[in-house]
């Protein structure tokens with residue numbers, strides 16, 4: 001690795017997780033979109049520094065009739081599409097398998113590092129840039145195309161090329177874009193400057209940062225992440241699942257009195273129908289208020305009033321999306337500790 005600092009932004013507002021990742025303290029957020037300086041970072045190595053002047057996006061592969069090399073101006077000249085989407089690491093909340101369910105990962109040193117996320121391996125932003133399908137059209141995408149794999153320029157990593165193949169249907173989806181901006185500003189270095197993929201609803205790893213090459217092929221493109229790492233029961237994980245979590249430290253401590261408790265709930269591809277909360281172990285549930293936009297691909301911010309009385313409490317929340325998908329009481333364990341989405345009994349001590 002070079003001598004450049006691991007992150008371009010200050011890590012001070014975030015929790016360090018492993019050598020190269022940063023977790024958002026959800027309790028420090030007060031709105032719908034996550035500001036870039038508070039947005040979590042899930043990096044396999046140091047953030048890549050890319051020179052925009054010499055940057056090229058190489059389009060290649062047997063499913064392109066006219067492979068080509070594009071500049072940033074070429075990308076910026078295409079019609080822009082804006083998507084408000086959260087990105088959540090597949091391993092977000094993985095430590096809760098241990099702290100809530102008493103289950104511990106069986107794989108440690110082998111393969112990639114399991115980032116020890118608590119609640120904040122997630123962020124919500126407005127992304128804008130050309131649709132991936134319009135970019136692929138410049139390379140003359142053939143009917144034979146089955147797989148499309150963006151490649152990250154952060155080659156100086158211990159794992160492998162970060163080249164994440166997705167089926168062509170997802171690559172051609174209306175809302176799959178190559179983002180040039182985040183929350184109306186050029187992409188920050190830590191979030192993929194100058195170009196990143198945004199693959200809404202799918203686990204964060206598909207949203208490849210610092211994209212320098214895209215391969216389109218009739219043949220399956222293999223990668224460690226999709227073959228081995230992000231796998232449950234032999235199946236590659238793609239879609240996220242329905243979750244809710246409180247915007248409180250885990251565990252939380254607070255003084256007594258009337259409180260307004262906040263949190264975030266999300267479904268990968270549906271608006272949220274309801275968020276319920278319980279302070280008595282799930283015997284009775286009450287409706288929380290949704291106090292933000294409620295959009296496909298977005299999370300929602302919710303709030304409820306709770307009278308904090310001295311003692312030990314467990315506050316639970318349960319989200320249900322418009323399709324009726326809801327959170328389980330227990331999340332089935334998987335050795336990769338991925339996709340933890342059980343109802344969380346959030347420990348709160350009132351002193």
Ligand SMILES: Nc1nc2c(c(=O)[nH]1)N[C@H]1C(S)=C(S)[C@@H](COP(=O)(O)O)O[C@H]1N2
Pocket residue numbers: 039040041042043044045087088089090123151152153154162190191192203204205206207208209210
């Ligand atoms: N090139 C590259 N892209 C990457 C990664 C990476 O390490 N290198 N990490 C992925 C993972 S695992 C996640 S969860 C998201 C996180 O996006 P963020 O760092 O902008 O929050 O980026 C993805 N894209």
Ligand SMILES: [Mo]
Pocket residue numbers: 042088089090091204205
């Ligand atoms: Mo991740």
